Amino acid sequence: MGRNGTSWRPSYWGRRVAKCSDWALRLEGDRLAIDLDSVPFSFDVGDIGEVTVSPGFVWSTVEIPHPERRIRLRGIPNLRARKLAKTVGAAQADLRHRLRVQALHTGFDAATAAVLLWVTSLEEAAATHLRTSGWLTREFAEAWAASKAAIGFDRLLAEPELRARVQAETEAGSPSIRLWGQDLADFISQQNDHHLATELEACRDFFETVEKSPLTPEQARAVVCFDNRMLVVASAGSGKTSTMVAKAGYALHRSLIPADKILMLAFNAAAAKELQTRTRERLTPLGLDADKVVAKTFHAFGLEIIGKATGRKPSLAPWLDGGGDIKQLGRIVDGLRAADPGFRTQWDFFRAVLANDYPDVDADDAWEPSSELRTAQGEVVKSGAERMIADWLYFHSVDYVHEKPYEIDTVDAEHVQYRPDFYYPAIDIYHEHVALDAEGQAPFEGYLESLHWKRDLHQEHGTTLIETTMAELWSGSGLHNLAQELTQRGIRLRPNPDRIIAKQKPIENERLLQTFRSFLTHTKSNQLNDQQLRERLEELAEGEVRFRDAAFLRLFTPIRREWELKLAAEGCIDFEDMLNLSAEHLEAGDWESPYELVMVDEFQDASHARARLARALVAKPGRHLFAVGDDWQSINRFAGADLSVMTGFEELFGPSEVLRLERTFRFPQSLADVSSQFVLQNPSQLVKNVVSSTQEFPPTIGALSVDTDTAVKAAMRHRLRILATHVRSGAIPSAAGRKLSVLVLGRYRHHSDYLPDCRDFADALDVRFSTIHASKGAEADYIVIPGMVSGQWGFPSTIPNDPVLRMAMPAAEGFKRAEERRLFYVALTRARRGVLLVTIKNRESPFLMELIRDHGITLTNAIGEALDSIVCPKCSRGFMVERTSKRGAFLGCRRYPRCKGTLALP
Template sequence: MQHRWFPSALALCRYRCAPWSLQLDGSQLSAITAQGRYTLPLSAQAGLTLQRRWWWTSVHLHGEDGQAICLPGLSPRDARQLQQLLDHAQADTQRQHRLAAMAAWIDAADALCDQAVQQRRWISHEQQQALLLQRQHIDPGQQARCQASPADLSGAEAACLQDWQADWPALWEQANQHMADAELAHSRALFARVESRPLSEEQARAVICFDNRVQVVAAAGSGKTSTLVAKAAYAIDRGIAQPSQILMLAFNKEAAGELQARAQQAFARLGQPGWQVQAATFHALGLQIIGQASGRTPHVPAWAIDAQAGVDKLAEQVDMLKDRSADFRTRWDLFRLVFGHALPAAGTAIAQADGHDRAGQPYVLTLRGEQMHSQEHCLLANWLFYNGVDYCYRAPFALDADSSGTRSHHPDFHFPQAGLWYEHHVLDADGQPLLHFSAQQQASDFKRLIHHARGHRLLETTSAQLRSGQAFALLADALQAAGIELDPHPDRELPADGQPPLPDEELIGLMRAFISHAKSNALGNAALQQRLAGLPGDDFSERHRRLLELAAPVTAAWDQALAAEGGVDFEDMLNHAAELLESGQASTPWTLVMADEFQDASRARARLCRALVAAPHRHLFAVGDDWQSINRFAGADVGVMTGFADYFGHGQVLQLTQTFRCPQALCDAASRFVSKNPAQLRKQVRSLTPAHGPVLQALQVARREQLGDAVARLLTRLVAQLRSGQQPPGRGGKLQVFVLGRYNRERAWIPADWQERFGQWLQLRFATIHRSKGAEADVVILPGLLAGSFPSQRADDPALALAMPDGEHYPLAEERRLFYVALTRARRQVLMLTVQGRNSPFLDELVADGAVQLTHLDGQAVDEKRCPACSTGVIVLRNGPYGPFHSCSGYPRCQYKPGQSALTTPAPRLAGSKG
């Protein structure tokens, strides 16, 4: 359609404008003047402007050759029409440009799908994000605003718009799945030969997946090493990476050596013995990066790497600090004697009882040997004892006959030499009773009235003040005002029946773990103090504060010991290596980084891994099992596994659920036990391994002294089963037996002459459970499933939460994982030993779940009544000076004695026992 415009009559007659004409023909503007004809594409908007005056509008044209003309005198009506046509043309041009950009983007997005199908390449998250970012620039609102109705669009344009609005991430995911399905068939020969047995489909899919971040959650015995080795071979075979671009990371030299050897064996099977990939420990890698960047390799002493050696070295530094500073020794011993044990959550009952009284009530022991039914009272009593203050606890005094119908009152504490009375109330910072103590407010008011009526000097504190530390300051001021001087004395003789203080070695172990976590998370003293200030009001912040008072000089002494040898510790070295990569001062050639046993990664290790793959087109393949994260004492942070995406960004999460080790029944029992912690990753472990008899047996002896004989009897039984054919021989013709202990001392229960007696048929070895990870045997014997021994009650000290991103809240979380590791070392069965009345709560839990039945060594089911007070001991018949009586087998720790009615009423029995 053509449009023509001329100067208005007013412009021609009154203002004597020179005649001109302007013609729009399709997308071409033509201007005719006395000087000639000019043309301009309508799309060249910058070459045409309208200058409006109140009586007319001038049209200015600017040609590409720099020539400009002015057409004055356009009427307001014609100017509006021209402007509308210009706006429409501009919108149409923009629409065409957007559609062209959209079409180009769709071609690129579609090419990724073609890449997956035709080139057999995984579409990585990095590639997808790059295209999605381009899409944002094309259409920031994520909606194609073409400013045209569907009727105005051509068929091609409508199709383009429809493709643009497709769910491309879903299409890419489908393409990846199609690619993986096809690749399973295409690379079947490689997957069949790369390891000694063909890869499972789960393993093969993990190998094929080449997203930028891949986390593989692998069950115990599911072939993690096979998967790592096969991925290296696959990457080289498919041209995804050169051998020199592949790095495999392990957590110790032995594991790194195994990875290297297994890789070379795999390459040889594939006919490529010349392929060479690097397997290294994090220690060696960090040194390599720092050395290449600075020209000097740092020295990391052996004691700064090995967990036990580090504890031993730290013990030397602590002894030195004690010798040099009386103040440090006082603080150290005060923590051991008074603050060594954490308090349970405010308002809850006793968490770890030292025993139970005759009425079945739990109690804790003070340093002086008193039985207290409140852990807060026990803490106060220990503080008083440490400071040499004589006190009376709950000593009654008579009340007047008309005093509330109560004849006597038992104040919490009384200091007779000073005439001072002390009541501690279970109240929060607002004076309100805490959970489970709803009557505390009324009781506190009653106590206050009693003391007021008698004119007593009274000190009162609350739970909130105790946990914040204010209660100790108030108590010290009140005692000193009453003429009682505090006399801190760590070497004061402790009664034999009192609660033993926290051993030095346990506090040193806690310090070593705390230093490791703090350094791994790059938390200096100022940052730790800031975290302390941010703790919730009901937390035991006073204990954390006192721990930090010790941690600062101990950390300084640790660093001085390092400096004396010209070295750095493991965590500082890893952080330095990561800093060099992050700042660009160092670079590495690896495009595929694979980390084994990732559940044991510290934050420093995780940071280094993240820095290694921060550059474009790099891949992290992390394999581990959060159910087997048991090295928190050495700095491991299970949150690296459970929060993988938060730390490393979006990635694929795959699972290896088929185990090649444990029979299904053992898998089910172990998985059910460990997965009760909801913070852990979920998986369903499957097995095709056949069972040879019962996979779990729980055996009880009468006394601890009989455990060594019990182990010998079990070994004798295994030999008999092997010789009779009930047990087939294991690898190498012998039955492989693992005796696993929570502690090294349990080695003593193995017969000293086992080699002479059983060596012809059995291959026997002992290890702690921590040392057994990664190993396996036909039969596992756990000789020490005793209450107080396994689980260790000090496994998860809440103070470590200060130095970690987020502590664990599930009770005994790491000890539960340790038990899972012990159970899953067995290819056939696990034999567990306990002592009457001292069952480990973990064993009780298996019994209660129906996973195992508790029997005597002769196979007879244990039939006993569980003590209702301590839930650990059992009711036994004893003889006393007044004849036979029943009591808890845990006496004197548990002093419960059932009445006659309790004996005639059916008592709770052990789950799985007869009767």
């Protein structure tokens, strides 16, 4: 039935039988006209609700809901009633559709006007923001992205009902649609790029004079860019300090930020003083208010925050510096040992046995020879578990025999002579350590059958066997159970740590205390309490290390408690307290920082506590964080540094502008290439392409080999004397007639013993010694690195990082010897001209072997003669030597038969 002119009324029989009143209903366009008992009225279909039909046997009742009255029409046949409801419903839907389309077009007209206004406002705001704030920041971008989204134009453009109009206006070149289609990020990037180019020209004189040398383009970009969060990944010798000073100066020069709202944070007093001095020296002559720029250490500034927030400035414990913290830990341990026999036994056992007895997670067959497991008593055992038990017995003065032949001859066609793991002659008892896990599963096929044979053997011959299992040992119950077994049978346990002699001496006490200090630093920095540490133990520790980790935590808990009590008794705090408390006060709003620009130096050395403080300082809108660091020089993990703070910068601080300073002014390109490729063997390091502006003085890297350790000092003296002779003759030029500087860098402090007597050529050379850790930030014309040997005290050091530290840190590095590799990079890049690496024949450092293999570094003897130095292609740990066989001469690895690498003679 059609819509317009469509009418309905009750049927004849409907009126007669249903006795309904006479009515008529007509649908005329969007209106319903009704004659009800000869009274006409009409209303818009949009004003009524849904028409409902209540069917009867023949006739239906139709209800039409209206806000003013409810209309009930009876006597209409069921079929016509359904058609009535359907027709009116279709009219309502059509009206709603037309109204919606009309509203969409009206909204589209309003939105296009809003888009033009938004674009105009964006352009005006961008120009104003660039003029007053110097950069279109991420905060600016986020605010305008939100305002753009509020217009809702994207939703309108996607409406199917507007498709034809959108297409027509697009073809007609609608400015609203064209402008809306421009990417906001692209617009902001273009504006910033234009601003950068303009500023580089407008401030050319400033960039050329603010430092002794004109800023490089990458330095200038880092100075001009004023995004809210910036990370500058710098190269060694790339002018990090110059960039920070210039950025402060630029902010003042362009009136972007007042001097008293600029804060520079450094990691030690010397660095903070250098920043303050350089800022005043370089900016004051330019007429800038440099005296009000603040440069402080994190520690000094943290104390200032706490003082201002609470009205009571705390004191740092006076014994924290200069190794006093280690001595304080030693006093705490001594006190606990004296007061608590249980702690004393646990500490002595850990120090004598467990401190040395942990796996080297960085061990690599390409570097390390397979080492035998030797007990304190001198036996070679098959597993770390056996060694732990043997050392525990030795520590407790228990007389035992390792693998003493069983008293019955067991040799037959299937068995060799049975040798139980341990035998205790004082009580005539045998002891087997059984490699079964908690489910009783054996490590390999046939193990259980062998175990049953041993048990049956003891039962058959009436000998006594006690057992420990791998599962018990690693869970912590194994040694306790063994102690009970032995004491019940008459053996007296007498702990005596001084018995640990032979090749496995107790670890140096200072080194063990340093491990506890590092662990304390990281736990406090990452705010881990005792319960959280126990949870991390359950999550991270398994097998052999779990027993050791649990023993460590049992010692750490009372040590930390006493540390905190000592601080409280003296009314002091430590460095980690200071960082955490200052961050808490900032986060709570107890003190509002006035600083708008916060610059952090040496960011690769930041801990999570320092990162938290920096984040709190710039939490409010309009603040800027400018962090500068070189992840290739991150070498202070032992002091609390966490490289993930820098490599995971955006995870901590949000979307950021990451720039690079890749031009070095310190060392030549050849050294830049070798050192960069070396450190980037670790894929976790951030990639930089280091380019040098420095003159070459070949050979840049040399290697010197001597036969014995005692020959090192004389060989170094000989080479330095030759260098001095060349300086005197002018063959090697010195700058402005000054002496050439030589820095002898040691991996360890005892390498200072290699420093020769240089008094007879002191007129030409200034020779000094430093550890590599202490040399960061220093430089010299020439660097000499003795101790380039393999082994535990070599370089890289194979003294393993204590695996217990992983429980206190967010994540461990996956690359082997990662920090040692960065440490070697630091050593190489102290040189302005060249590096001499000193090794000992047959003990060459794997780092040195890598440089010879990958970069063709020439190995020479003490008098400068080149030595054969073809690195074995198979193991990379030995040089190739000439050998002969039935087939003639060839080159074979010096480490044969452990390595069977060969090469044809050239």
